[in-house]
Amino acid sequence: MNANRTRVVLVVAAALFSVVVATSAQSPAAGPDPKKVKNPVAASAASVTAGAATYKKYCSFCHGPEAKGNGPLAPKGSMPSDLTDAKWDHGDTDGEIFHIVTNGVGGTSVMKGFKGKIPDQDLWNVINYLRSLGPKKTT
Secondary structure, three states, X not given: OOHHHHHHHHHHHHHHHHHHHHHHOOOOOOOOOHHHOXXXXXXXXXXXHHHHHHHHHHOHHHHOOOOOOOOOOOOXXXXXXXXXXXXXXXXXXXXXXXXXXHHEXXXXXXXXXXXXXXOHHHHHHHHHHHHHHOOOOOO
């Protein structure tokens, strides 16, 4: 192979590598529309009980023991959401809630995502638990 052809092959290979790296590092928003993602965990008594335990461990500090947004350790001025009311600021489908809890809220919110900290199954259980507390929604 001559030197010019080798250079062309290396440039093309580098460009393809860059595309692969950029694609694999897409933002968490990439992927299926969260609004269309369905909860794969049935809302059974066992799921709700497991969700309550996970909620207590990870969420109650900011959102409060009854999920009213009045947690004792919420950062000052953070105003966590009331997770029992009919108005959900960041989406109200199970898929949207899962996306927010997984990836965080972003912007000026202090809500960080729990991706890699809470297993997916446990997050779906938390959603089933929250559904048991608040108004019934179409999911």
